[in-house]
Amino acid sequence: MTKASDRTDATGGADLDQALDLSQALRALRRRADLSQRELAERAGVPQPTLARIESGRALDPRFRTVERLVRAAGGQMGIGVPSAASATIAPASATITPTPVPHDDMRDQAGRRYPAHLDVWPVHELRDWPGAWWAEWYRLPPERYPLPLPPAAYEVNRRYRDNRRWGAEVRRTTRVSRVTGGDLPDTCWRFVAELPDGELRAHERSPRLEYGEWYPGIPEREMVLDGVLVAGQYRRLGLGRRLVTALVTEMRAAGVDDAAAIAEGFGIELLLACGFEIEARRPAALRIGRPGRQSYG
Known part of the structure; x- marks a missing residue:
């Protein structure tokens, strides 16, 4: 058996380079087709171990027909290219489609193996x-x-x-987050909207003199009230709520507002804590009233 080190000659290791290029091309094609090695091998009628050796670069001289069947089964094409008129040689066969490379090809598991190309x-x-x-x-x-x-x-x-x-x-x-002005918004209201259905945040300024009736030391002059973060269900857990709150805080500080007040429950508390908010014991608790004798759940 010829070792890889024995196949490098005056071409500067061209055989090994071609094997590595073929490995990357097959993995990229397979990812685009969303096929595992087993699925692609079955479609092409090629043994899965053969495909594994080609993709790992261990098969330095695979048969043209084998490669063609694998490339076509993955949705690619094969071709013969002539590099230039000055060259009398015909370039070796190669895949004519250059799909997006596998983004995690540089990662290895604990055994030093590549992760499946078609997965994220x-x-x-x-x-x-x-x-x-x-x-x-x-x-x-x-x-x-x-x-x-x-x-x-x-x-x-x-x-x-x-x-x-x-x-x-x-x-x-x-997704882009932007501030909306005008329309039906009050003068003291800001609205930040993510460019998705039902994803918006509203806030308005609250004067401490209106809330407490007089000035108390230690109470900031200007305070923001976070009225709501609304994100459609299918778009939750994608970080959009955090981006909306971050946009509000950035604009708030640029406007000279020092503090923001918010009332939240459930996962809304976790969201605000992740955005830098802190729970304050001096704030009034949120209370609920219902019909007498009615059992409450949750």
Whole structure:
């Protein structure tokens, strides 16, 4: 068997470079087609171990027909190219389509292997990055009490979840937050809108003299009241609420307003805490009244 080091000659290791280029091209094609190695091998009628060797660069001289079947099964095309009129040689066959490279191809698992090309792989820095941490939403455990150690990276095999994650990434990338003025807004009201249905934030200034009737030392001259953060259900947990609140705080400070007051419940509390708000004991509690004898849930 010829080793890779024996195949480098006057061409400067061209055979090895071509094998590596073919590996990257096949993985990129397979990602675009959303196919696992097993699925692509079945479509092409090629053994899965053969495909694995080509993608890893270990198959330095794969058969042209094998490569063609794999490329076509992944939605690509094959071609023969002539580099220039000054050259009398014909360039080797190559895939004519150059799809987007696999974004996580530089990542390796704990065994030094690449992650599946057709999946979305991301590094795990904290519990929310790890789908396996199903218990993180209910239990606040210190790291030493985690049931399992955090993996270096994670990915989602379920196609529906994967598609939702890619959709969410596109929403985060394309959403713009802007301040809206005029219209039916009062003079003391600001509105920040994310360019998505039902995603908006409203705030207005509240004078402490109106609330308390007179000036108290330590109470800021100008205070913002956060009236609401409204995000449509399908767009939640994408960071849009935090972007809206951050836009408000930035504008508030630029306008010389020192403090912001807010009333929240449930996950709204977590949102505001993540945006830098703090719970103040001196604030009045939120109360509720209902019909006598009616049992309350939640």
